[in-house]
Amino acid sequence: MNKSTDNDELAQVQKIGNLMARFKDLQPETMRFKAGSTILIEGDANECVYVIVSGTVDMLKQSKETAHNMQIDTFGAGDLIGLTSFWTKQPSFLASKAQTAVTCLRFNASDFEKLVNTDAVFREAIHQLFISNLSGRYRRMISLNVKVAELSEKLENEHQQLKEAMTELKQTRNRLVHQEKLATLGQLIAGIAHEINNPCAALMQGVDRLSNSLPTLLSIDATSDNFELEAQLLQAGIDCPYWSAEEIRRRMDDIGKQYPELKRSLVRRISPITSEALALIESELRSKNPDRLQQLLDCFEIGTALRSTRIASSRIQALVVSLKNYGKQDQEEWQLLDLRDGLRDTLTVLSNQLKQYTLDLKLNPIEPTYCIGGEMNQVWTNLIINACQATPCGGQIHISTEQDNRELVITVTDSGTGIKEALIEKIFEANFTTKKTKSSFGLGLGLAISKEIIEKHGGSIAATNAPLGGARFTVRIPVEKA
């Protein structure tokens, strides 16, 4: 509302009042409205023009969407109500409602029009009044539009900020869910490892006992028969090394040539026997009594079965130890740890994935440092899995540790295609991934989380392309003693 024109409008009211006095035919009716009462209803036909003498009138428009009345304008003394509908002969565009007690003059539209058509002086005066009234409304409309534009811009900014906050929240949520998943997985792994550990220990003890007592049992002199040869072959089996497939093929060829009358299936069974033990059964190999040879070979194979069981169970045990360390719950605390232990555990856990690559480990001695072991394992896991996925089968993965003054430097280098220079800055951002398929770790969070963890430890992580191609990730962690 433009207050500066109030005086002009009052003057206009007086002017029109004078006009009214001159043209008594018009006989304007003085109307009084209580605060809150409706003067014009939106959409109704309007036959009158009102001139406000005193009080304030709200101009309202019903919103189609919300069915609420929106305040469009406020009119005061000197303003005209019903002007547009009177002029255009259309139903009221706005509703008008008295905000305060209102006094106004009501002119009958048809009388008004008659006078306008017949009296030039009145017409001119009324035109001036209408124009000043309309231009006032127009000015208010423009300033309103400007205000709307300003508000829209502000709203747009706030919307943008909200959107950014939302994205950040989503990323944080993903990170937390991911970390929670890993923590759960860690607990699960530790639990399973513990469950496997006990039967595995029983297995190992059983094998040890059998390996020790069986040969002794057979060679006890008190028995009527002498099982000395059986005992020796059993022992030879227990102590027998693992031969490579190539070695077995060579040994089979040799034995086949030496004893051409032996069947190939027997040659295969004899092939792992060391030459010392073979010398013990020389005569049985040449003799025509296959049963005795079978018997001795059985003894030898019981020995190799014990050996295989022992080796297999120690492999299970080593795996279990690594799994337990890797997934330990207490690794969520700050502890003084040698980072190489976590690296080795991670490598054991990932050994199946690493099978297809040549692994080059240079774990130079480094000082222990305060860190959260479980989180550091997450970093190693992410870096090593990334290296595997970036490298074609048969490629190389180099992992090194060294101490640079008060900093520990750990690098993971692969022989893959490297990182495009344009992407090198981006790869630590959340949800960045070049992997086409979704693997179990494929949230695109690996490096973002790794960076977060390393920064939490006061360190840094950087990606570069190695001189010979492939990507290199360098982690630097300061040595913290307490």
Next chain:
Amino acid sequence: MKKIYILCVDDEPEVLDAVQRNIADIEDTFPIITAESADDARKVIEQIKSEGNDLGLILCDHVMPGDHGVDLLIEIGNQPEFTQTRKVLLTGQAGLDATVKAVNKGQLNHYIAKPWGAEELMQIVKDQLTEYIIKTNQNPIPYMAMLDAAKLSEYIYKNGILSDE
């Protein structure tokens, strides 16, 4: 007579040991030969070729250090001497892609998932070798005791190696 070899390829010595133990009964008819990687298998294949012998069946693991089993099968299938060689994948972790590739490009004949059963393995080996004998038009008589006698008899009958006349 030419020897018909069975080649087993696996990087785990325990697996190789178990496989040859499971099929040991067949060894005096079809010599078994083992290799622990694709590279090692290539050496064995060269040796078989140079001695003028045949490779009837290859039983191969998939994930091994160095080249994968599927790639080895494809490579062997492309050698003219071994187009008829029966190819079996024995693996715990060949993904769908690798398996599809083995079927389409490596003429894979059978897929065995680890862990396997001893009798199942023996039966598969016998079936595959029976197919090999038939496809390569060999005289089936020496193998009848060891392989699928019914199938071989039918083959003999149809091809008139032994006739009713």
